Amino acid sequence: MSDNENPVPPSPEQSAAPSRGLDGNEAVNLAAEQSKKTAHRNIPGLGFEELPLADDTANLRQGPSLHDGLLALLPLVGVWSGSGQANDNGEEYAFGQHLVVSHDGENYLRFESRTWRLDSEGNPAGADQREVGFWRISLKDEIEVTLTNSRGLVEIMYGEPVNERAWQLESASTIVTATGPASHGPGKRLYGLMPNNNLGWVDERVVDGELVPYMSAELKRVAG
Template sequence: MPHALLAPVLGLLGRWHGLGRGEYPTIDGPFSYAQEVTFSHDGRPFLRYEARAWLLDADGAPLRPSARESGWWRLQPEGRVEALITQPTGIAEIAVGSADGTAVDLATHEVALAPTAKQVDATRRGYALAEDGTLTFVHELAAVGRPLQHHLSARLRRI
């Protein structure tokens, strides 16, 4: 039986897969990628979160593994969310925001960087569940001296 505080995120549970596009002014792009995202729980009021991505070539075939991250989304009263997310690139984020059953919005509370990590100042992550079952993901990034702006958008389906 899931904890009552999980109610605003129960629609996200499971494994999602889909395609996205990414860009940033400091990198070659735009690029296409495939993404897989998993949300699970053990009944307590937090989600286990895991995401991985693969860059795709012009024909949609995988080129190489790209970003990965995993962490925990701690659910608080009134749909508030505190997320702890780490990446193999040396970036650890704490993001805060809210969930309302169909949408989640998370923005940086703090970023900690490993000594050799790229500079990341802030991120914003939006998830929106549509009635047709599509999960839309949008990610904004303030990094390497640039202000917060679009880095990724993807449309995912449950698998």
């Protein structure tokens, strides 16, 4: 597939706005501007009346209020969908992605990604990966992320905001199960809102001592 058919999204870091502090009102206003067409949509609740906990929400207008400690991550909350490119140890392929970033009022974000392969015409061609985890951030803007991948990977990443619209992460520990990928080095990720308010992300991995592109995608907000 040619580069023109499935372009790699621009770097979120290059597209992000200049860094400055956000107070609560500014953060909410920014999110509202980015989601005018999707503000009425949300993920469904579990519906278990006996559960004494709030349902997850991917919509800042519905459900529990976002924890004050998460303001620096607020723009990530929502449901995102789009496509990207992967290069897994020389195997190049296009993929679709559905990403849900939600919260339940506590001081963490829930992160859940599903990807599927696309054929040369952009049609779904079977499941690829699932990844679930949690994002936390300290009062000093130190981001902590824990991720579990359906291929048999567990990863801890640390990072920091680049500015109010972009966040960078770096592997601190990557564990592969006995049946997991034979080769999956540590890496770096960058997530960021682009000028069109889509969410772009890039994942690079160490191969033979050098960071090389692994996966990247551009996702459009569809809910929240």
